[in-house]
Amino acid sequence: MKCKLFLLIPLLWSSFAPEIWSQEDEIKQVVIDLFEGMRNKDSTLMASCFVPEARLLGYNSDNDQIRITHGDDFVKRVMSMKDVYLDEQITSWDIKIDQGLASVWAGYFISVNGELSHCGVDAFQMSKMNDGWKITQIVDTRTKEGCILSDEQDIDQKLNYWHKAAATADEDVFFGAMTEEGIYIGTDASERWMRDELKEWSKKYFERESAWAFTPTSRNIKILPSGNAAYFDELLDTWMGPCRGSGVLEKIDHQWKIVHYHLAMAVPNDVIDAYLKLIKKE
Incomplete structure (x- = not known):
């Protein structure tokens, strides 16, 4: 019985693993699309990454304050920065998935007009909707200390x-x-x-x-x-x-x-x- 059980576990894992990896790829793509929209000032692409009620919370360690922005206001703010080129890059990924919920803990740095601005962590909360994974909330930290690019x-x-x-x-x-x-x-x-x-x-x-x-x-x-x-x-x-x-x-x-x-x-x-x-x- 034990031998049969050990043989069964790899088979079960192999049947579920492709779906898990596929979901991780889909989740990563949402983040990649958001940053691509920011780079190219593509409001449609950015908006497609959020649920209508999404919000963004930014924690500033310099003054211990939290800034709250709704998803549509964030898109409008990026679009208003006509002469500013925002290039945000992920340096590390940690993705957790349970059914239709996902959490992404991602280290990042962001450059403004080709110069490093700050770095920190983006914590994404996502839900799987009828049309795919969508961001429900982003909480981010930001600092200028220790931001060293390779x-x-x-x-x-x-x-x-x-x-x-x-x-x-x-x-x-x-x-x-x-x-x-x-x-x-x-x-x-x-x-x-x-x-x-x-x-x-x-x-x-x-x-x-x-x-x-x-x-x-x-x-x-x-x-x-x-x-x-x-x-x-x-x-x-x-x-x-x-x-x-x-x-x-x-x-x-x-x-x-x-x-x-x-x-x-x-x-x-x-x-x-x-x-x-x-x-x-x-």
Whole structure:
């Protein structure tokens, strides 16, 4: 009987485990969508993460006060911050689930316009509704003490802000993120620019409300053993379809700067023949 019981437990666990992991992924995605909405000023995406009665409680350790905001007011506040780029990132996850209730304890840091602002813990309470998991309440702590980013986190938020600068036609921020000898390689075979050459060529684009809008969807970063150089690759959602960017950064005076960036269109393998025919026609 004992042997049969031990054999049965793994079978039961295997049948339930996929559902548990799937729910954790769904719960994480709600948080990711909320932060994506904050980055892109997408009120519809942000609002979709909350139940109508959701509220946010912020604890400030400096004055021991709690600020209470309703979900719709939070969305309006973010949307009103036109010239502010908010980039909140999760550093750790602890998720507990019981039936249709979930609790998420998540360490975070938030950068404002490319500079670290503060860090703390977000405590999310969620409920599973007919249309998926929704946030019912967020309680967060915030502090400026002990907020140290890893090099990977620092590079990640700086690259996000660099892309945002192009999307909002912020010439100073975009080119200021590159070294003077920085190189930018575009999708056309003729497009290899030094930083200042790219600046001259793109003037007409930065005179618009948006030069170009590339939204990162994933990114891999590797710090070299010296600690003063790094390389990365990323997938981007662009008007050309999915693209891949890759590049090299150097740490100069404690600041990461882009020394090389290469943008390439990601052509699916199953249409490569049609792509080659098109190129030959050109």
